[in-house]
Amino acid sequence: MTIQDLASGCKKAAIFMAALSADVKNKALSEIVAALYNHQDIIIKANQKDLEQARGENLDPPLLKRLKFDADKIKEACQGLESLIALEDPVNDTQKALELDTGLELYKVSRPIGVIGVIFESRPDALVQIASLCLKSGNAVLLKGGSEAAGTNAVLARIISDATMAAQLPLGWLGLLETREDVADMLCLDHYIDLIIPRGSNAFVRHIMDNTVIPVLGHADGICHLYIDKFADHDMAIELAVDGKCQYVAVCNATETILVHEIVASQILPPLKAALEKQNVEIRGCKKACGLIDVKQATKEDWQTEYLDYIVSIKVAASMSEALEHINTYGSGHTDVIVTNQKERAVSFMDLADTADAFWNCSSRFSDGFRFGLGAEVGISTNKIHARGPVGLEGLMIYQWRLMGKGHKVADYAGQNARSFSHKPLGKPFQ
């Protein structure tokens, strides 16, 4: 089967996925839970083979850890499925209801997008999570996982497909791609695929974004800033800098650059340096910062680097405007924080920062679907359209306009005795 055949089948299945009731979808998710438990041995065996090969290829221990899919991980994945079942059905939610004229009712109703292409890293639990998010939202999905997990992924995809077919889901709603060439083929299939969600390294996501006309949801970089205003509480600022940088360095919402207002720089920089160095953070400062504390000098490269490590860059800014210009130039529109005691300055910062998540007096690390209470996280987006910041199931949704008439013709609303529109809110959902 070519990738085009697979995608074409997926598009056909998407039509029927979109029409499934919440009950059928939740039943299918339950079937997946049962099937994962029932086939634990096969899954673990396939995963051990992947692990063996990975060890033979001297994969890094953190990568091996992520690749591992044992009984505990299966249990975790099933718990994730159970909480997804408990979520409300995101399909057919009425977003607007308007009477256009007597007996002519317009509804804006949430609907699945269609076919989602997801390319993800070598974590087999990601396959279960992504497939189930697409199912719950009534979408069909084409999946491509990391090659190291190919054996585990093949087994998981087959188990999920079989389990959901038994629950009356349409054949082909879940397709598995196997090679890099398959991905290249997929990026050309804009006729069949409605949205691509790439997960992985910056370079990889950027590559996907630059090589397809299919809309892409995601983020390449996460260069997050913490701006310490001249009216900041110094202790709070230092604590937020340490939390943003050190609480977990390897993630996209970690703070990478700290901006300090010039007026308070000489007071804040020494204790900030001490606090960061206590956590073994290497500091790279702008010229002005280097004049106040003894740190390595930052280059332009530093301002545009997502370290994902115990390194931070510090810049002294002459004003909030200069800090914002730096953020809007070098930032990635992910998460940017201001520390200040003045609310109007915080709101002005939010208005002027071109960023998905604008925070005031809290850590950049809060930028996360779970912490935001989204129920399930599809990913984090730095897009300027559709969905921005942490994206829940609503990121997999679009809407349909539904107009219900009684034989209404447009000719009656034109010319001499034209009827006019009432445009009156209906205050009731589509049903």
Place this chain on the structure above:
Amino acid sequence: MTIQDLASGCKKAAIFMAALSADVKNKALSEIVAALYNHQDIIIKANQKDLEQARGENLDPPLLKRLKFDADKIKEACQGLESLIALEDPVNDTQKALELDTGLELYKVSRPIGVIGVIFESRPDALVQIASLCLKSGNAVLLKGGSEAAGTNAVLARIISDATMAAQLPLGWLGLLETREDVADMLCLDHYIDLIIPRGSNAFVRHIMDNTVIPVLGHADGICHLYIDKFADHDMAIELAVDGKCQYVAVCNATETILVHEIVASQILPPLKAALEKQNVEIRGCKKACGLIDVKQATKEDWQTEYLDYIVSIKVAASMSEALEHINTYGSGHTDVIVTNQKERAVSFMDLADTADAFWNCSSRFSDGFRFGLGAEVGISTNKIHARGPVGLEGLMIYQWRLMGKGHKVADYAGQNARSFSHKPLGKPFQ
């Protein structure tokens, strides 16, 4: 100035556009009204020069009519601006408000997208309309109009820029592109431009969609269907077919293909043919249709053609499923209508039709921003993400997450004595 310089300046201006108050924006719109009236002579003179040249190049009369921008058209444009001033500010609308924990408040707030690139046909009124929609929504805009209107557009863009600068709008918020090469350059500037809106012929819009990684909002084709179910009221069905096809043939929401359930085809086709031919509509039928009425036979080409003319194709479908398969194969996801007396069949049709506007017992011609009560229309979209169907100002908006804390750190929500999140609706807007 290169297009890159223009776009880079536009992006800088977009930051400040996004922070403008409703008052400043409405004041700027009023200044445009005054300036258009004050400079009527200059505008009309420039337009007459464009018209003269167009006549010299033997442009079609309908094109000349659209190109004309006289005192009446200026008045119309100004009336459009006045009604835009009266609309609510779409910026900073609170879409969600959630307490994450005591003193840690999350808001989802509507925000402008940033830089919009709009390529439009040879109608100078389109320039005024698009520029003002972008202004009202706090976006910056790069415009490219039809080359026939180049002189008028240059004058209009200068008048609008000058008027809005006097009202404190940032320099460069409106940029005018002049050549086709400029457009090609613009399509590569994904670093500066957040959304492209192309208006014009199918081939043109398709060309834009295929040649940029910048998100595109719009529609290429408008192949709209009317499906007459076996449970349809025959008179209503025929009236809706005539209205959908004939009320205005040259528009994207006109009906191009009529599908008739086989069981009622022999009863409906003869009077349908008579009614359409009375309006001088040429009919092209599938084999089965040709067996029941004397019409020209349709080819595959017909099913995928947006006639925009007094021509319609008719297909007899063995079932609603077959009709839906035809719609989902050949349709453009614009507007598709079912005529039936059974509500559950109508809802099933809506669930299974992969289309922006799914209508029941009314004309496809209702698919329009004004008729839908959107206040202002940005365009009609067949996209599967961001905005679908008739798009109002909300199509020029995205949102920002705003988190307001009191020094909250993520470290406190991890480990042994982790605090938990309350995720409690706040029931108040961001302010």
